[in-house]
Amino acid sequence: MMASSSSAQTRGWEILFHGGCIRKVSDSRYVVKSSNASKWYVVCWRRGRWHCECAEHKNRPVACEHILAVLYLLRLPTVLLLNSDPEAFACPYHADASVIVSKGARHNKTGRVQVFMCKKCGRRFSSTLGFSKARHDPVVIVAAIDLHLKGLSTRQVQQHLEMIYGCDVTAMTVYNWVRRYTRLVADYAKQLRPGVGGHWHADEMSVRTKGSHAYLWNVLDRRTRFLLVSAFTRGRGEKEAKRILSKSLRLARKKPGRLVTDGLASYKRPVRSLKVRQHVSSPKFTDRTNNNLVERLHGTLRPRYDGLRALQGVRSGGHFADAMWLNYNFIRPHLALDGATPAEVAGIGTKARNKWHFLITAAHAKRKRRQKKKRKEDEKETGNRDSHTGTQE
Numbered sequence: 001m002m003a004s005s006s007s008a009q010t011r012g013w014e015i016l017f018h019g020g021c022i023r024k025v026s027d028s029r030y031v032v033k034s035s036n037a038s039k040w041y042v043v044c045w046r047r048g049r050w051h052c053e054c055a056e057h058k059n060r061p062v063a064c065e066h067i068l069a070v071l072y073l074l075r076l077p078t079v080l081l082l083n084s085d086p087e088a089f090a091c092p093y094h095a096d097a098s099v100i101v102s103k104g105a106r107h108n109k110t111g112r113v114q115v116f117m118c119k120k121c122g123r124r125f126s127s128t129l130g131f132s133k134a135r136h137d138p139v140v141i142v143a144a145i146d147l148h149l150k151g152l153s154t155r156q157v158q159q160h161l162e163m164i165y166g167c168d169v170t171a172m173t174v175y176n177w178v179r180r181y182t183r184l185v186a187d188y189a190k191q192l193r194p195g196v197g198g199h200w201h202a203d204e205m206s207v208r209t210k211g212s213h214a215y216l217w218n219v220l221d222r223r224t225r226f227l228l229v230s231a232f233t234r235g236r237g238e239k240e241a242k243r244i245l246s247k248s249l250r251l252a253r254k255k256p257g258r259l260v261t262d263g264l265a266s267y268k269r270p271v272r273s274l275k276v277r278q279h280v281s282s283p284k285f286t287d288r289t290n291n292n293l294v295e296r297l298h299g300t301l302r303p304r305y306d307g308l309r310a311l312q313g314v315r316s317g318g319h320f321a322d323a324m325w326l327n328y329n330f331i332r333p334h335l336a337l338d339g340a341t342p343a344e345v346a347g348i349g350t351k352a353r354n355k356w357h358f359l360i361t362a363a364h365a366k367r368k369r370r371q372k373k374k375r376k377e378d379e380k381e382t383g384n385r386d387s388h389t390g391t392q393e
Contacts, residue, residue: 008056011035012068022073024166027135032066041066077139077165125365140167142356144174145181149327151304154178181360182323188363189326190251194346197223198257200248201294204236204264205302209311215240216305216321219248220294225334226342227297228252230325232317242270249274260291297328331355 014035015021021033028045034054041054043066050067051057057064063071101117117124131138140161147157154171161167161174199222204215215236219228228248233240241264249255255276261267263282271279283290301324311317330343330350343349352358 008063008065009068011065012072015065015069016072016076022069024168027168030070032069035065043067043070074137077137125361131360136167136169137165138357138360139354140165141177141181142354142360144169145178146331146356148174148178149323149331151307153307153309178323179319181356182326183319184367185326185330185356185359185363186322188366189330189343189348189359191366192348193253194221194224194226194228194251194343194348196221196226196228196252196254196346198254199223200228200256200259201291202245202248202259202261202267203291203294203298205298207232207305207311207317209313209317212313214311214314214317216301216317217241217244218294218297218301219244220297221252221342221346222293224342224345225293225337226346227325227328230321230328232314232321234314236264236266238266238269241266242273245270245274245276258289260289262291326359330359 023031030043031040043052052064052066144157154174157174158171202219204217207216214232218230258278259276260280333339341349350358
């Protein structure tokens with residue numbers, strides 16, 4: 001579609017800011033009131049472009065004021081993010097906003113998509129990185145994930161999006177967003193190395209899943225409040241305890257100098273086999289070395305898990321535990337850390353205001369790099385195999 005005149009752009013903004021002049025019928029159909037008349041025009045998406053029934057658009061193949069008003073409305077959440085959070089569009093490969101420059105734009109159903117280039121690595125990325133196939137604005141998706149992990153049900157989030165953003169989605173769509181993007185970010189975040197201390201706390205709590213009970217294990221670092229592991233198991237024997245402690249050691253890449261647990265006997269043999277220097281078991285509430293930190297964490301998590309209906313078993317519980325692990329470590333500010341997140345104190349967090357958006361773009365960029373590297377290795381291996389076969393012949 002050809003570029004529109006500045007006068008049409010001005011009238012498009014006037015329609016948007018006047019209020020009450022744009023009515024959404026569906027994701028692909030809007031009714032827009034003209035800026036200088038009382039007539040309403042239908043704007044719809046078909047055959048890969050926006051169309052309007054007004055005379056201006058029929059006579060010239062350009063975006064009229066009505067189409068522009070719809071495009072401005074669709075891009076408004078991202079525009080607000082671009083201007084309120086400069087770190088949101090830092091280079092996802094270097095987490096640095098000072099090295100990016102604007103490098104043109106491309107257009108899709110939601111309008112103009114800004115393209116950036118990193119001066120340090122030369123890579124290009126857009127403002128929709130990580131959300132390229134999503135039907136809805138990235139800011140709306142991020143808001144849905146954040147609201148759900150703050151305690152709203154998927155149906156409450158769906159109602160909020162419809163009321164505030166005019167976004168027609170189902171509760172299942174919200175659930176799928178949470179599953180898809182938290183799994184993407186969790187895969188990325190678990191490869192980072194937090195700078196934790198040597199004093200850890202471990203505990204488990206019973207959580208009811210469909211038809212039975214499961215156990216949520218948490219291992220917490222005292223200095224940074226970083227949650228090393230939050231995982232579900234069916235039982236709480238020595239095998240499960242060793243698996244949880246081993247996961248903590250792999251993530252931290254170090255052993256704790258002191259591990260504080262409750263009196264569960266399942267910890268004793270795994271702690272000895274992993275050669276943890278000091279194990280404090282079943283301390284009193286008034287002891288200087290007590291387990292109050294992780295008990296307080298369970299007090300925070302308990303209402304959220306008790307009110308959750310989607311836990312079918314250990315598998316679905318594990319997916320939600322990963323989401324809550326991300327929210328606790330990377331998103332939620334901690335009062336005991338002066339408003340910082342545990343990840344920031346551990347040296348792997350981000351200062352971006354919209355942390356979910358930044359983490360999703362960084363995780364997607366990391367996945368693309370891994371896929372590109374794997375393709376090159378496969379091509380090299382295939383070339384070597386073909387060369388070896390030709391030599392034998």
